[in-house]
Amino acid sequence: MSDSAIHDAKGAQAPFTLAEGDLAGSEPRDWIALLKPRVLSLVVFSGVIGLLVAPGALHPVLALSAILCITLAAGAAGAINMWYDRDIDAVMRRTRKRPVVTGRISPDGALAYGVVLAVGSVALMGLATNWLAAGVLAFSIFFYVVIYTMWLKRRTPQNIVIGGAAGAFPPLIGWVAVTGSIEALPLVLFAIIFMWTPPHFWALSLWAHDDYKRAGVPMLPVVAGARETRRQVVLYTVLLVPLTLAPWLMGFSTAAYGAAAALLGAGFLRHAWATWRDAQDAQGVSLTQDAPAKACFRYSITYLFALLGALALDRLLLA
Incomplete structure (x- = not known):
């Protein structure tokens, strides 16, 4: 716990209660x-x-x-x-x-x-x-x-x-x-979200780099630099996309879901690659609001909503 948190905790008169006001x-x-x-x-x-x-x-x-x-x-x-x-x-x-x-x-x-x-x-x-x-x-x-x-x-x-x-x-x-x-399918869904989280959050941390640096939080761009972070965004996205095909390959869904997962994955790979190719943060310059990293972050949210929605729709139609 941080020193300030310890100090606040020691000074609190009624822990685990709503303070007056x-x-x-x-x-x-x-x-x-x-x-x-x-x-x-x-x-x-x-x-x-x-x-x-x-x-x-x-x-x-x-x-x-x-x-x-x-x-x-x-x-x-x-x-x-x-x-x-x-x-x-x-x-x-x-x-x-x-x-x-x-x-x-x-x-x-x-x-x-x-x-x-x-x-x-x-x-x-x-x-x-x-x-x-x-x-x-x-x-x-x-x-x-x-x-x-x-x-x-x-x-x-x-x-x-x-x-x-x-x-x-x-x-x-x-x-x-x-x-x-x-069972197997929910563990696959767990693995998909687990693999999705690093490229999603590291895309955010690229354009929020200054915040994490001020706070002393060792996010990857602060510790390893923007270039390595962009490389990791691409690497995890490359690992993620084949994993999203697992429900279809395991027979839990139809080829319609497989096609949707492939198309959505291609979009994620495109954004990850654009983030890798972007060099405006190479010299420590803050990213602009429309930078590829921010676009990648935004797409990653839409991507997961659409991917999970496609699986649910496929399963409901299959049933």
């Missing part, structure tokens, strides 16, 4: 912001895909409960992340307006909020579906908060490679919520 000095949108709603959309969508492609079905009420649990768990992890990272968030342009940094919500309030949501989401998942799904959900929260946020993020440029597993759990959780078991 949290409710009076904040607005509902501040509490929503703690959940990282932009990140939530893809997390929830991938969890829904896991529910849809799994054999069998849940009662609609239980399915909605499972989706709610995934949403609350991801939001809980985001809130605890904002509590822990408030020192570095304060010096990064992208994060300096977060509610804990600006004081609209106290650190203790954010931590209490996250812990309550985490415990509640896991308990509800176990009661509504099965305890294996609840266990995987609990581990996903632990992985993001402890393994990624507290251990890896500030210590190694491989933080995103290893920590990417945290965002790969939702389709597995959705599948287990329906079936009560872990």
Whole structure:
């Protein structure tokens, strides 16, 4: 934990409680912001895909409960992340307006909020579906908060490679919520998101390089330079695209999904190659808003939505 966080923790009079003024000095949108709603959309969508492609079905009420649990768990992890990272968030342009940094919500309030949501989401998942799904959900929260946020993020440029597993759990959780078991297809979906995360996030880190450097976070562009980061974006994308064909090659989907995956992958490769060819950050110059790295980052989000959507549509039509 950072020195400032330790100091704040020692000075707190009522840990794990809402500090006086949290409710009076904040607005509902501040509490929503703690959940990282932009990140939530893809997390929830991938969890829904896991529910849809799994054999069998849940009662609609239980399915909605499972989706709610995934949403609350991801939001809980985001809130605890904002509590822990408030020192570095304060010096990064992208994060300096977060509610804990600006004081609209106290650190203790954010931590209490996250812990309550985490415990509640896991308990509800176990009661509504099965305890294996609840266990995987609990581990996903632990992985993001402890393994990624507290251990890896500030210590190694491989933080995103290893920590990417945290965002790969939702389709597995959705599948287990329906079936009560872990099988090959959800593990493939886990692997796809795991391999997608490095090129997605390193494209972001290329144009957010100055932020991470100011905060002392050892992201790959800060430690190894922009050129090596661009090379890694291409390498991981090259490894990712064949992996996305696995559901078709394993007989879980039709050739229609295979064609969609190939076309979407070609687009990702094109953006990764354009990022590799771009040299404007070679001399440490900040990237412009329309730089290939930012275009690659934006496409990567659309890519994963479209890829998972194509698989779900294919499975539903196949069924």
